[in-house]
Amino acid sequence: MSLSPMEYSASLRVGTIEFVSPDEIKVGLDLEAADGIAANAGVPRAFPRINSYVLVATEAGYIVAQVEWIAIERSPFPKRKGFADYGLVDLPFPLRKMRVNPLGLLKKKGDNFQFQRGVQTFPSVGEPVLLPTDDQLRAIVESGENQRVKIGTSPLAANANVCIDPDRLFGRHLAVLGNTGSGKSCSVAGLIQWSLSAIKPKQGNTNARFIILDPNGEYAKVFKDKGRVFQVRDKSHPLQVPLWFWNSAEWCSFTQASAKAQVPLLKRALRSMRNEEFEVREQLDIQIKRFLGTITISLRSDKSSGNPWGSFPRPKKFYEKVNKWSESIDALKGKLSGTDTRLDDIATSLNDYKSKRTGQYPTYEATTDEIDDVLNNLVSAFSAFGGTEQDLLPKNEDIPVKFTGGIFVSFLEALAQETGNEQYVEFLLARIRTMLADTRMKNIIGDSNITLEQWLENYIGKDQAENGCVTVIDLSLVPAEIVHIITSIIARMTFESLQRYRKINGKSLPTVMVMEEAHTFVKRYKEDVENHNASSICCQIFEKIAREGRKFGLGLVLSSQRPSELSPTVLSQCNSFLLHRISNDRDQELIHRLVPDNLRGLLRELPSLPSQQAILLGWAAELPIMVRMNDLADHERPHSDDPDFWDVWSKESERSINWQTVVDEWQMKQVQEPDEENTEDS
Ligand SMILES: Nc1ncnc2c1ncn2[C@@H]1O[C@H](COP(=O)(O)OP(=O)(O)OP(=O)(O)O)[C@@H](O)[C@H]1O
Numbered sequence: 001m002s003l004s005p006m007e008y009s010a011s012l013r014v015g016t017i018e019f020v021s022p023d024e025i026k027v028g029l030d031l032e033a034a035d036g037i038a039a040n041a042g043v044p045r046a047f048p049r050i051n052s053y054v055l056v057a058t059e060a061g062y063i064v065a066q067v068e069w070i071a072i073e074r075s076p077f078p079k080r081k082g083f084a085d086y087g088l089v090d091l092p093f094p095l096r097k098m099r100v101n102p103l104g105l106l107k108k109k110g111d112n113f114q115f116q117r118g119v120q121t122f123p124s125v126g127e128p129v130l131l132p133t134d135d136q137l138r139a140i141v142e143s144g145e146n147q148r149v150k151i152g153t154s155p156l157a158a159n160a161n162v163c164i165d166p167d168r169l170f171g172r173h174l175a176v177l178g179n180t181g182s183g184k185s186c187s188v189a190g191l192i193q194w195s196l197s198a199i200k201p202k203q204g205n206t207n208a209r210f211i212i213l214d215p216n217g218e219y220a221k222v223f224k225d226k227g228r229v230f231q232v233r234d235k236s237h238p239l240q241v242p243l244w245f246w247n248s249a250e251w252c253s254f255t256q257a258s259a260k261a262q263v264p265l266l267k268r269a270l271r272s273m274r275n276e277e278f279e280v281r282e283q284l285d286i287q288i289k290r291f292l293g294t295i296t297i298s299l300r301s302d303k304s305s306g307n308p309w310g311s312f313p314r315p316k317k318f319y320e321k322v323n324k325w326s327e328s329i330d331a332l333k334g335k336l337s338g339t340d341t342r343l344d345d346i347a348t349s350l351n352d353y354k355s356k357r358t359g360q361y362p363t364y365e366a367t368t369d370e371i372d373d374v375l376n377n378l379v380s381a382f383s384a385f386g387g388t389e390q391d392l393l394p395k396n397e398d399i400p401v402k403f404t405g406g407i408f409v410s411f412l413e414a415l416a417q418e419t420g421n422e423q424y425v426e427f428l429l430a431r432i433r434t435m436l437a438d439t440r441m442k443n444i445i446g447d448s449n450i451t452l453e454q455w456l457e458n459y460i461g462k463d464q465a466e467n468g469c470v471t472v473i474d475l476s477l478v479p480a481e482i483v484h485i486i487t488s489i490i491a492r493m494t495f496e497s498l499q500r501y502r503k504i505n506g507k508s509l510p511t512v513m514v515m516e517e518a519h520t521f522v523k524r525y526k527e528d529v530e531n532h533n534a535s536s537i538c539c540q541i542f543e544k545i546a547r548e549g550r551k552f553g554l555g556l557v558l559s560s561q562r563p564s565e566l567s568p569t570v571l572s573q574c575n576s577f578l579l580h581r582i583s584n585d586r587d588q589e590l591i592h593r594l595v596p597d598n599l600r601g602l603l604r605e606l607p608s609l610p611s612q613q614a615i616l617l618g619w620a621a622e623l624p625i626m627v628r629m630n631d632l633a634d635h636e637r638p639h640s641d642d643p644d645f646w647d648v649w650s651k652e653s654e655r656s657i658n659w660q661t662v663v664d665e666w667q668m669k670q671v672q673e674p675d676e677e678n679t680e681d682s
């Protein structure tokens with residue numbers, strides 16, 4: 001039997017609007033509306049169901065609303081059509097009411113429907129409330145453009161596909177929140193895998209970049225074959241974050257340098273390391289170039305401070321300095337081959353300057369012309385040896401230029417002696433020495449041959465991502481003392497390299513950085529105190545990425561069980577949320593504050609979500625939606641199965657103990673190679 005459109009729409013009717021205010025719409029359900037399962041939409045569907053969708057027919061189209069609560073009110077018995085019940089005393093009757101939240105408008109477009117966020121006109125009282133058909137539900141859930149990646153289905157909308165636009169999901173930071181075991185890691189691993197498999201590259205391989213910072217070592221299992229996994233003690237892919245990557249803030253935080261005495265010293269030592277002042281053995285040309293560069297800088301500063309013509313004794317001091325330069329240049333000239341004339345002009349002009357200041361009472365003051373002449377010759381000699389203006393700029397203490405730990409320590413020692421600060425740096429030096437000697441740390445930060453370029457190729461990926469799209473950085477075996485520093489360095493290096501990439505290429509390199517257990521690494525900290533501890537340094541770099549990453553194509557995915565402990569700055573910069581089950585009060589409260597009022601109804605379902613189900617809301621979702629995430633097969637799931645107490649206790653599953661191996665590892669007697677068989681809970 002086919003129904004006419006009018007009859008059909010009448011058959012979908014479940015109630016009428018009884019009350020409308022800007023933030024509340026109440027619906028009285030019809031007596032004959034379904035109670036449990038509705039069959040009027042063609043397929044059986046749970047109705048009335050919290051958070052399911054209903055439609056209100058208006059002239060502009062259907063207003064889509066979400067059911068917030070359902071209740072029974074004792075009301076006078078409703079008038080029944082065709083009944084003349086004069087003389088009957090109506091007893092109060094339990095009538096069903098529900099409150100609904102308007103979300104948007106569903107318009108007919110050709111044979112299909114189109115959903116639009118936002119409602120301009122509210123319905124009026126008396127208007128019928130309808131159950132959506134499957135097509136309509138699909139149009140609501142599958143609305144939006146570029147829905148390229150299917151992540152699951154919507155149990156509240158006839159299992160319509162839920163798809164996302166990766167530009168939206170990853171471009172403006174995503175927070176995946178939920179209690180332990182609620183399915184966060186599976187969702188994160190899934191989002192990456194589903195996205196990668198949905199990409200159809202125009203030619204060659206996929207040029208995507210995901211960097212997973214994995215404190216629990218869960219992801220190695222999933223991405224071992226599909227990407228690069230870096231682990232401490234892994235022979236072929238060891239986790240390496242050389243100490244010359246560290247910037248001054250990271251050094252200060254690690255050594256707990258005191259702001260007054262130690263920080264300036266540490267910074268000075270780093271600056272020297274990075275300006276390569278410590279290198280002595282080198283080619284003659286480079287040596288001359290450096291020397292010329294140094295005196296150019298010095299002469300310029302003398303000139304601008306007026307030393308050559310200032311009051312006594314500045315010109316005399318200046319003269320003495322130039323004298324030394326002249327001697328050195330003559331000596332260097334002697335080392336060059338006889339036909340090499342590159343130092344001739346500067347040597348002559350320095351000798352000219354000197355010859356005018358001989359005799360018993362010379363006037364040391366110089367004219368600007370004289371100084372300019374020397375300076376010009378100096379600069380041309382400098383460029384003859386390959387120097388550029390760029391080389392004359394002082395390098396700051398934070399650039400990643402290679403140096404070794406040993407040289408750094410001895411330099412710092414010498415510097416402290418020179419400046420009479422020995423007593424202040426003792427602790428500092430001790431800490432650095434301990435770190436350099438610690439075998440657990442040495443593997444990660446110690447001297448290795450890796451260059452900056454190789455590191456970027458390994459960790460961020462090669463051109464066209466030809467060495468894989470996913471990097472897993474397993475932080476689980478990084479010693480606790482340095483895990484925050486290491487994490488923040490990796491995050492900072494990624495951010496800064498993408499920043500530089502965009503500066504040079506004018507376009508960004510879209511990259512996603514995943515931070516698991518974000519509450520330990522992006523932990524809120526007190527802003528009023530001077531914060532140099534490792535955890536706040538780490539949080540600060542993530543705050544920076546959250547604020548500025550979008551511009552450089554760096555998207556964040558944070559996963560956490562304790563949203564209330566996360567940095568508020570980072571959370572407020574997240575534009576999309578995937579919320580799994582959250583039952584804790586404080587965490588719920590926090591989530592409620594993140595979303596507009598009219599969505600809170602949906603969030604009330606958070607404590608009762610089964611695992612693998614989540615609510616997606618924010619920039620990536622056209623409307624907040626409940627998703628049942630796609631199924632992941634065993635090998636696609638992160639290694640985070642619940643411990644099998646019962647099976648082990650009852651010897652279903654074998655566990656033997658050899659504490660000696662633990663002791664040896666602990667006391668650093670020998671480096672234990674992780675045994676694949678034993679670490680897998682298979
Ligand atoms: N999409 C999915 N496909 C298959 N199984 C899933 C899925 N999502 C969750 N699960 C199941 O839920 C379990 C817990 O999920 P998961 O390890 O992702 O939780 P979690 O929120 O990351 O927990 P924790 O906070 O402790 O890390 C998994 O072991 C898996 O059995």
Ligand SMILES: [Mg+2]
Pocket residue numbers: 184185186640
């Ligand atoms: Mg997890």
